[in-house]
Amino acid sequence: MANTNRPKHLNLMQIRLPIPGIVSILHRVSGFGLFIMAWVLLGLLCMSLDSPESFEQAKECLTSTIGKLFVLGIAWAFLHHFCAGIRFLLLDLHVGTELGAARKSSAAVLVVSLALTILVGVALW
Numbered sequence: 001m002a003n004t005n006r007p008k009h010l011n012l013m014q015i016r017l018p019i020p021g022i023v024s025i026l027h028r029v030s031g032f033g034l035f036i037m038a039w040v041l042l043g044l045l046c047m048s049l050d051s052p053e054s055f056e057q058a059k060e061c062l063t064s065t066i067g068k069l070f071v072l073g074i075a076w077a078f079l080h081h082f083c084a085g086i087r088f089l090l091l092d093l094h095v096g097t098e099l100g101a102a103r104k105s106s107a108a109v110l111v112v113s114l115a116l117t118i119l120v121g122v123a124l125w
Contacts, residue, residue: 019106027084030077037074068124075120080113 017025048058061067087105090096096105 018103019110020102023084023087023106023109026080027088030081030084033077034074034081037070037077040070041074072117072121072124076113076117079116079120080109083109083113083116 044058044061048055062071087096087109090105091102096102
């Protein structure tokens, strides 16, 4: 018998994703963020190489509170993308594909990436 409780429309606000789904979406978001922010960092690098005055401007930009939050965001994106990428590589090798192991590895990715981001934040401030 078919399930009659299926929704007629897709309401994204009512969908409750499991942890592996959240990690997967964050992996994509962090990859996109890294792609976009690489151009910003490249611009800052070019600016810092122009002259000593522009180097000081780039330095001030990155050492301000907003600049540190920007660097912290890039650090989180890199660390999460790196940890989740290792998890996905292991899943491609059929390691940890069982439901329990997949949930534990997803939680581990979130915890490890956030812990490493906190360490980077402590080093920044």
